[in-house]
Amino acid sequence: MALSREEIAARYSKALFEYSEDAKVLDEVHDEMNVLLQVTKANPKVIQLLADPILNKVEKKEFLDTLTQGASVETKGFLKFLVEYGRFNDFIDIIEAFDVRYNESKNIADGTAITAIALKDEELDKIAKAYAKKYGLTTLKITNKVDPSILGGVVLQVGDIRIDGSIKTKLQEIREQLIENK
């Protein structure tokens, strides 16, 4: 049976993580991979090209060289390895899994704060610090998402945990309570 996307991502990201950790370039590789991830997300053709089975591997590697100019040896090596094994299709999944692993090891997390109006950076920072303190994280990186339908308050989602402090939910609860006690 073919491996599922999750299994491929788990295996390759684990390999990348341990390899770069052993070579003591973990932070460097992580930053470079994230830049590459943004590039490939912006230009989906890059992955199409590198995963194309018809194209010659030598040509692909030459193209990779121009793409990764200035990157570390480890990053270059890993990308060439992906081309060699024909797994470039799963590049985004692998890097995302790598990111999760990296965050876990550094005790940091990514989260989203949904609000009715856009928050200022210092406000986001305050939320992040409070959350990090409560859950014993070193840092929490928050992105702000605006959704006017929650009316007010904040919904903070980090991984599987959702802290719902929105006005919409509270109104809903009041409504349920009123109906229940009629």
Added chain:
Amino acid sequence: MSIKAEEISSLIKKQLENYDDKLNIDEVGTVTYVGDGIARAHGLNNALSSELLEFSNGSYGIAQNLEANDVGIIILGRFDDIREGDQVKRTGRVMQVPVGDALIGRVVNPLGQAVDGLGEIKTDKSRPIESQAPGVMDRQSVDQPLQTGIKSIDALVPIGRGQRELIIGDRKTGKTALALDTIINQKGQDVICIYVAIGQKESTVKNSVETLKRYGAMDYTIVVEAGPSEPAPMLYIAPYAGTAMGEEFMYNGKDVLIVFDDLSKQAVAYREISLLLRRPPGREAYPGDVFYLHSRLLERSAKLSDKLGGGSMTAIPFIETQAGDISAYIPTNVISITDGQIFLEADLFNSGTRPAINAGESVSRVGGSAQIKAMKKVAGTLRVDLASYRELESFAQFGSDLDQATQAKLNRGRRTVEVLKQPLHKTLPVEDEVLILYALTHGFLDKIPVDDIQRYELDLYDYFASNYDDLLDVIRKTSDLPDEEKLNAALKNFNEGFSISKD
């Protein structure tokens, strides 16, 4: 009538006082697949097996498969408005149903919600639908009879309180009728009955409920209903929900009778769920744990030790066979779990022997200890008599020259079969059963033509009720036979007065 704004606002204010403003911290996952009563959700890394989960449309689900990247969930309720990308929330609870006296006389769905239109069921107690069966030290052996009021069952395959007796047979062989009769006969016996209808046609369930009402049996009966139009998870949990309702009474020292009509449909519903959850199919495409599905359910029916109150739950599961094949997967499983089976046969049913119990194939592993003394005495040889009659019957078809002994045996056999017939919903008190079986085994029926036996029976009951009630009373009070001389004399008197029909 005038509505005062101040009054309403003060009422609302009062209720809002208890509103406590706290943050909701939930663990959520994202739905990645929905279909036919099941869903898969990504995330929910800490969800526990069989934990109750809540979807954003308000439906609940039970976590079934915990896998590396996702959770397989069975949905209890509406799933047509759950979409891919919706959130699922952990609740930290397991599935529970309301239990207690308020349920008696009601028709509920497997979630314990009323479906009989008689309004909300007010009960403050609930029990988890899955719970551990009582262990060895919590039980005692079954020794108290549960009278079904059906002669052939009480005489040949007696059922004790706390026993699990399977009723197995093809469709249309009178399985449901047997169960309904048994429930009807529990009137005044201080037994609470639970009838779990799984995948039965709604019209059939309606009929059953009407029948129970007509005989006053709804006063001590709960009907749990999961219709065929409901999603498979509801059919799957129905027997567990019914058992949880029964456990509440059992652990409070009461006697409970629970009927599962029928478990083959539940197994089919479970197969559907399992295949959709991508569990590997085994024999007949059932998943590997289909034995456990039924064994853990039926183990919960027990006779509790006196320390735990001595309550009991008697289970009567049904299995529907295809063309009498009791060696199919589910029938063999359930036969091996239960303490005996009552095998109903289509041929017998069609030839007019109703209830169509096949005496040879039916057994009760509890046996004589679930009979009163008097019944034990009169029914002791019945099974052997019937077996030898069936054997001789096929021989007798070949030749006409039979010796006296064989003739007598055939004679007795024919009358035995006739006596064991019983019309629908005409259950008998145990003393009447003992009386007719005594008359049979002591030769009082040998001179009565087979066609007259039904009439003989009815007349006999009337005659004894008006002339020899003291003898019946002895059976009722002491559970033993009255003085045999008196009984013989009484029967002789009756026989002399009984006129045999001419043609």
